[in-house]
Amino acid sequence: MKRVWSIIFLVSALALASTSTFAQCKNFAKNTCKPQLDPYIHDGIYNATELSEGESAELFKTFYSGQEYRIAICGDASLPPIEFQILDADRNVLFSNKEANYAKVWDFKLEASQQLIVSIQVTTNDDKVSDQVARGCVAVLIGFLNTDK
């Protein structure tokens, strides 16, 4: 019976931890990443999660022709640089920030509407002394320009 309660406690604790992780990463996205979108209008969505070195995530989003966009990627200060790539639906690489000195923003527009994939990966820090794997919030925010004036 003791073990049963331990398991129930563990599951509950993990549920709470998971919820607070999202809240924490949302705040990180709001305070650290959102200012990088300026002067673009944030679409209002905080795509944020916690990742460790070497881990990756993908965001699928439709982007529309004639609209100008900015993608901003931010990682917690404790993390190594965040690599991001923009892929088309067939997973062809259209942009890689690795070739742009790990730039944190990318501005673009499209001639035809497309579903694109924003692929992010936390790089690994091979030079560090400690064995501890760094872990922290990573956010992907998207902004668009209001050109209808």
Added chain:
Amino acid sequence: MRVNLLNLRALRLVAIAGFASILVSCGSEGGNSDSEDSLSVNNDQLQKEKIVKEAKKVMFSLPSPIETSMLIKRAGAQYNEEFLNPVGNISKYTTNKSMALAMGVYGADLSYASIFEQTQTVMKYMSASKKLADGLGLLSTIDNSIVKRLENNVNDRDSIIRIISETFMNSNSSLKEDNRPALAAIILAGGWIEGLYIATSVTKSTKDKELIERIVDQRLSFNDLQKLLESNNDNPDCAQILNDMAPVRTAFEAIQVQTSEIVPVTDKESKITTLSGTSKIQITEAQFKKLKEETIKLRTAIIK
């Protein structure tokens, strides 16, 4: 004794599965996998965590209603208040599902009104959205300070657009924070359906080429919405909405679209990259009529 051991093992597996599903459901929009801090409990759990950790987190992001409204205005749409869901309907929405759908619908309506600078309508629909947010337990999402900010920026359209964009989508992340991702997905579904309804309503025929292009573009975000709802398929409301949306999917699938390869070209001065490429849409009047009819049916069902 054997039975007890089996029960404990089964319970442990259920707990591990629960742990894994919590990680999955607390992703972002429809994240289908995630990894979290590990606790060393036993080998089974470590093994499970390893599997979860190796999976890649996937998120789906839908266009904000403001963005959609901006696009259809630029394509030549006119403002028509008759297309909005009357705020008087609010008393009909009493379940979580109907309130979440209506919140999405009103979010799209107020976005459409704001793009056309219909300030009084914006205020009216923001108040309606506030009531729904309160009903869903999202008290801090639309509070009086937001209504005040709107009033103070009544002549500054950019500020109004920013406030609406943030407010509407904030309800989405608040629900995820609150561990209610299915409701967050339902709000987005309501907003997306209303956006498509407005776009098809303002378009008279396939001769409105720019508007048609915007409408057909929605097939792409339809896929994102479908995946988002599928990732919450264990929720009966999400499963039902997915089912109800099937005729719209069929109507989209009947339209032929040919796309070319995308070539990125970066302007050295502005540093802005243009993703060049073309898409050729072939749509008949009958196909457009069908899409419009199915959209009206779907929208009528969610606002009734």
